[in-house]
Amino acid sequence: MAPPPDMAKTAKLERYNSYIRRVNSTKLLNASSKLLFRATLLIALVLVLFFTLNYPTLSSDHLPLRRSFLSSVGGAAWEKRVRHSSTPRRPNGFSVLVTGAAGFVGSHCSLALKKRGDGVLGLDNFNDYYDPSLKRARQSLLQKHQIFIVEGDLNDGPLLTKLFDVVPFTHVLHLAAQAGVRYAMQNPQSYVASNIAGFVSLLEVAKNANPQPAIVWASSSSVYGLNTENPFSELHRTDRPASLYAATKKAGEEIAHTYNHIYGLSLTGLRFFTVYGPWGRPDMAYFFFTKDILQGKPIDVYRTHDEREVARDFTYIDDVVRGCLGALDTAEKSTGSGGKKKAPAQLRVYNLGNTSPVPVGRLVTILEALLGAKAKRHVITMPSNGDVPFTHANVSQAWRDFGYKPTTDLATGLRKFVKWYVGYYGVQPRAKKELRLGTTTSTDRPGESD
Numbered sequence: 001m002a003p004p005p006d007m008a009k010t011a012k013l014e015r016y017n018s019y020i021r022r023v024n025s026t027k028l029l030n031a032s033s034k035l036l037f038r039a040t041l042l043i044a045l046v047l048v049l050f051f052t053l054n055y056p057t058l059s060s061d062h063l064p065l066r067r068s069f070l071s072s073v074g075g076a077a078w079e080k081r082v083r084h085s086s087t088p089r090r091p092n093g094f095s096v097l098v099t100g101a102a103g104f105v106g107s108h109c110s111l112a113l114k115k116r117g118d119g120v121l122g123l124d125n126f127n128d129y130y131d132p133s134l135k136r137a138r139q140s141l142l143q144k145h146q147i148f149i150v151e152g153d154l155n156d157g158p159l160l161t162k163l164f165d166v167v168p169f170t171h172v173l174h175l176a177a178q179a180g181v182r183y184a185m186q187n188p189q190s191y192v193a194s195n196i197a198g199f200v201s202l203l204e205v206a207k208n209a210n211p212q213p214a215i216v217w218a219s220s221s222s223v224y225g226l227n228t229e230n231p232f233s234e235l236h237r238t239d240r241p242a243s244l245y246a247a248t249k250k251a252g253e254e255i256a257h258t259y260n261h262i263y264g265l266s267l268t269g270l271r272f273f274t275v276y277g278p279w280g281r282p283d284m285a286y287f288f289f290t291k292d293i294l295q296g297k298p299i300d301v302y303r304t305h306d307e308r309e310v311a312r313d314f315t316y317i318d319d320v321v322r323g324c325l326g327a328l329d330t331a332e333k334s335t336g337s338g339g340k341k342k343a344p345a346q347l348r349v350y351n352l353g354n355t356s357p358v359p360v361g362r363l364v365t366i367l368e369a370l371l372g373a374k375a376k377r378h379v380i381t382m383p384s385n386g387d388v389p390f391t392h393a394n395v396s397q398a399w400r401d402f403g404y405k406p407t408t409d410l411a412t413g414l415r416k417f418v419k420w421y422v423g424y425y426g427v428q429p430r431a432k433k434e435l436r437l438g439t440t441t442s443t444d445r446p447g448e449s450d
Contacts, residue, residue: 073159079166082121085148086167090117094328097169097213099123099202100176101149102135104281105218105272105320107142109173112321114145121167122149129178130282138279154198160205169209171328174202174217180283181222184244195248199255207263212334214266216327219253219349221273221313221391222246231394234349242388253349260347264336268327268346273353273393277317277413278420285360286414289367289375290421294429298376301361304389305381309359313391315352316408323352326402353393354406366411370418372430
């Protein structure tokens with residue numbers, strides 16, 4: 001008969017086996033936990049990397065200006081592109097920062113500067129005051145001529161500082177602004193942000209640059225406001241603006257005086273008188289008149305309260321470009337350095353107009369002849385929206401100082417505009433032969449304003 005099992009040994013063996021199982025279980029659990037932790041960490045890192053690459057601005061929505069700076073500035077390749085665009089090709093050529101380079105006047109001036117061998121770098125925020133696709137088309141045109149436009153805002157201080165760190169600009173052609181008289185009644189803050197704050201932001205960076213650039217900037221004929229003397233002279237009073245737009249442009253002239261006086265910045269203000277032509281602004285009367293006449297829509301033609309025709313000193317874009325380049329060529333160097341004035345500096349203001357006011361009704365008549373279509377005129381009294389009834393430029397000072405002399409009458413300028421318009425938008429006016437041959441009609445005489 002077999003002896004009974006040793007219960008004590010069996011119990012000990014069972015406890016030992018149980019202990020071993022617990023140890024192995026703990027090790028397996030620890031190993032599993034470490035593996036799970038590492039896998040979770042890896043997945044988290046992959047997700048962070050994914051969202052960083054695909055949604056880089058999520059973490060900075062509360063800093064729009066900083067976001068603009070980060071998205072616009074791109075390291076060594078970006079700096080190389082900036083330098084290449086702004087490097088002059090002619091001996092003693094300028095290196096010019098053109099603000100508002102995707103705008104009407106800005107794009108034309110940029111091309112003219114590049115054509116003669118100057119270095120040009122553009123800056124534009126591509127806002128939607130009017131169709132941004134037109135600005136993008138201008139940008140594409142400039143790119144074909146190796147002109148780089150940095151996308152950014154004037155109030156983005158870090159971006160402006162970076163640009164001046166990368167390029168020692170000799171000149172700034174400051175054309176960026178919130179344009180239009182009537183829009184100020186809808187969005188007044190945009191005028192203050194761009195025309196005043198943006199100008200100050202630019203001047204703050206320019207004053208600290210070494211060397212300081214000479215600055216030519218766009219004022220406006222609107223500063224003459226309620227002035228009744230004509231033709232408008234730079235010597236006439238400009239302290240009665242009729243619109244917020246005009247007030248911000250006049251404020252810009254006073255701000256320019258301050259920065260010239262304190263910091264030695266060389267500043268030249270240009271008062272544009274109703275600039276028109278190819279690649280123009282869709283908010284201008286000649287532009288939307290053309291569109292509405294072709295589409296058979298009625299157009300509003302204003303008369304003054306005393307039944308006089310509203311007239312403008314329409315200035316063709318090529319004449320304005322020559323004026324801008326003349327101002328740049330005769331601008332003296334700034335006299336400050338690192339924000340400190342060392343000597344008195346140049347301060348100027350000029351009218352750039354055509355010197356031949358034309359009634360708006362006559363503008364419509366010329367367009368009718370060029371388009372081969374009759375306008376549906378709706379003659380109404382001018383509303384109280386800040387527009388002035390009459391502009392007429394005296395340009396004798398610009399002629400004396402840099403030979404400014406407008407040469408394009410309104411009929412000639414409108415013919416060039418219409419030719420561009422029908423080509424750009426792919427429409428066909430009925431007066432094809434007239435447009436193609438460039439013949440004139442009895443209404444095709446003089447024209448020009450802002």
